[in-house]
Structures are given as structure tokens and as C-alpha cells.
Amino acid sequence: MGFTHIFAGNPLDRADRHRRDPAWLEAAARADNARYLPLWQLNVLVDHQDERGSRLGWLSHQDLSRLEVKVPPIFLGLHDDTPHFALDISSVHDPEHELNLGDELEFEESRAAAMHLPLADTGIVAQARAQAGWHRSHRFCSVCGQPTEQEKGGHLRRCPSCGAEHFPRTDPVAIMLVEDGDHCLLGQSHGPLVRFGMYSALAGFIDQGESIEEAVLREIREEAGIEAESVRYHSSQPWPFPSSLMVGCHATAVTRDIVMDEEEMHDVRWFHRAEILQALDEEHPTLRLPGPMAIAHHLIRDWAERT
Ligand SMILES: [Zn+2]
Numbered sequence: 001m002g003f004t005h006i007f008a009g010n011p012l013d014r015a016d017r018h019r020r021d022p023a024w025l026e027a028a029a030r031a032d033n034a035r036y037l038p039l040w041q042l043n044v045l046v047d048h049q050d051e052r053g054s055r056l057g058w059l060s061h062q063d064l065s066r067l068e069v070k071v072p073p074i075f076l077g078l079h080d081d082t083p084h085f086a087l088d089i090s091s092v093h094d095p096e097h098e099l100n101l102g103d104e105l106e107f108e109e110s111r112a113a114a115m116h117l118p119l120a121d122t123g124i125v126a127q128a129r130a131q132a133g134w135h136r137s138h139r140f141c142s143v144c145g146q147p148t149e150q151e152k153g154g155h156l157r158r159c160p161s162c163g164a165e166h167f168p169r170t171d172p173v174a175i176m177l178v179e180d181g182d183h184c185l186l187g188q189s190h191g192p193l194v195r196f197g198m199y200s201a202l203a204g205f206i207d208q209g210e211s212i213e214e215a216v217l218r219e220i221r222e223e224a225g226i227e228a229e230s231v232r233y234h235s236s237q238p239w240p241f242p243s244s245l246m247v248g249c250h251a252t253a254v255t256r257d258i259v260m261d262e263e264e265m266h267d268v269r270w271f272h273r274a275e276i277l278q279a280l281d282e283e284h285p286t287l288r289l290p291g292p293m294a295i296a297h298h299l300i301r302d303w304a305e306r307t
Contacts, residue, residue, distance in 0.1 A: 005237035010123030012077030019152040028083035037086045039132045040095045049104035056121045057105045075153030086128035130240035134168045174215040175203035177299040180253040187268040198288040201296040224268045225259025237295040248295045276304040
């Protein structure tokens with residue numbers, strides 16, 4: 001396997017054979033060794049107890065039995081034959097109090113938690129958060145409008161009224177670093193990036209009926225007015241806010257003059273490799289680049305350090 005980003009590298013065996021077995025799922029969910037990751041308003045439970053650092057806060061079926069939860073658990077997978085589930089407990093008013101959690105356990109926003117959790121745990125966060133978020137926003141059938149029901153441990157919602165099957169969605173986003181010799185093209189979209197003085201790789205959702213390569217070239221053309229070629233795949237990163245898959249690529253520019261999309265972008269510029277290397281070491285006086293949590297950082301660093 002290639003590069004492992006934050007939110008990738010999930011160690012669980014997703015065990016599709018068990019997803020299809022309702023009796024097995026039911027028994028596993030009540031087993032003494034079952035581990036539950038509770039999510040509350042899409043925040044994950046984090047355990048700060050371990051002196052080596054924080055990790056995900058897993059609870060037992062028994063721990064959760066005192067709560068009034070209205071949704072079934074989501075089967076995440078197996079690890080050493082131990083079943084792992086996620087449970088959306090958002091219907092509980094004050095979970096830290098009702099679960100009688102100690103000082104070490106607290107609910108934390110998923111992105112903030114991922115910055116200090118072990119890499120393998122961030123992969124589980126991505127799966128659990130994306131799944132819980134999908135169930136929250138797909139309670140009704142998009143064909144007939146009636147309520148849907150969870151099946152296959154959370155990997156399917158079926159409409160009892162019209163029979164339609166709805167599967168968890170993943171939205172692919174192309175993110176690309178455009179290079180031209182010793183220069184690369186970075187942009188600043190309107191919003192928080194402007195406030196932080198941060199520039200990043202250009203990016204956009206892949207359209208329906210469009211290849212990754214076509215999406216990369218289209219986004220570069222639309223956002224920067226630059227024509228490019230030779231799209232090369234780099235790596236990908238799950239980004240569960242709410243359910244994206246970032247597809248990272250490099251591309252080579254064939255034109256140089258920028259014609260920016262002013263509605264979407266605040267600024268688009270060519271940066272010299274020397275400036276980029278300085279900014280990656282946080283020694284540039286003004287230029288800020290995304291941190292290692294983001295795939296953009298690795299697209300930029302791998303280009304800048306290439307000799
Ligand atoms: Zn329906």
C-alpha cells in the first residue's frame with residue numbers, strides 16, 4: 001500500500017460476510033467483548049487516560065444500556081475477532097453525565113481529535129463519522145419520501161414503502177498540485193484561508209460522468225485559467241466532513257498566465273520552490289501552507305523536495 005494519510009489506515013476488517021447475517025449481528029452487538037464507539041452530534045469519545053497519549057474511548061454494551069438511544073448500532077468491523085460498533089447517541093441530552101464518564105473521557109470534535117489520536121484510530125473516526133452522518137441525513141427515502149430502515153449493520157438503508165435501497169455515499173474530490181518547472185500553482189479560496197494567509201492546492205468535486213483526469217484539468221482551467229496536461233495520481237485521503245474522498249494528483253502546466261475565477265478564488269499565484277520549502281519549514285514571513293493532516297501538504301512537499 002502507498003502513502004497513509006490521517007483518516008486512512010483503518011485497522012478493522014469490515015467483514016462484509018457478517019454484515020449480511022442479521023442473527024450474527026444481533027448476537028455480536030450484545031456480546032460481552034463488543035466494543036462501542038459512541039458519537040454525540042458527530043463528536044467522538046476520546047480517552048485521555050493512557051500516559052502514551054489519547055486514544056478512542058470504547059464502551060461496552062453494558063455501559064451504554066442505561067441510555068435511551070433510538071437508532072441501531074453501526075457495525076464497523078472486527079479486530080482480533082472482537083466486534084466493533086459505532087452508536088449515535090445524539091438523542092441523549094447530556095451524555096457525559098448520563099454515562100457517568102470519568103475525567104479522562106470526553107466527546108471531542110472529530111477533526112480536532114484526529115490531530116492527536118494514533119493514526120489507526122483516525123481511520124476508525126473517518127468510518128464512524130461518515131457512517132453516522134450519512135444515517136442522520138438519510139432517514140427518509142429519496143424516491144418516495146417515506147422513512148427508511150437500517151440493514152446490513154448500517155451499510156444499507158431500505159425503504160419498506162417502495163423497496164428502494166440506499167447505500168452510504170462517498171463524494172470524490174480532485175485535489176491537484178500544478179507544476180511548471182521550479183514553480184507551482186497555489187490558490188486561496190474566499191473564507192478562512194484568507195484570514196490565515198494560507199495558500200493550498202486547487203480542488204473541486206468530480207462531476208458525474210467525468211474521469212479523475214478530466215476533473216483535474218477542468219478545475220485548473222476553471223479556477224486559474226491555466227491549461228495543463230499529464231495528470232499523475234499521488235494518493236487519496238478519506239475526509240469525513242461529511243463524506244469526501246480526496247483524490248490527490250500532480251499535473252504539469254502548459255500555459256502560464258492566470259485568469260482567476262473571482263467568484264470562487266481570492267487569489268491564485270505561482271510560487272517558487274525556494275519559497276515553498278521555506279514555508280514548509282514555517283520560516284516564510286507571510287506564506288502559510290496546510291499542515292501534514294491535509295493531503296495538500298503532501299502533494300506540495302513531495303513536489304518541492306523532488307530533486
Ligand atoms: Zn421509498
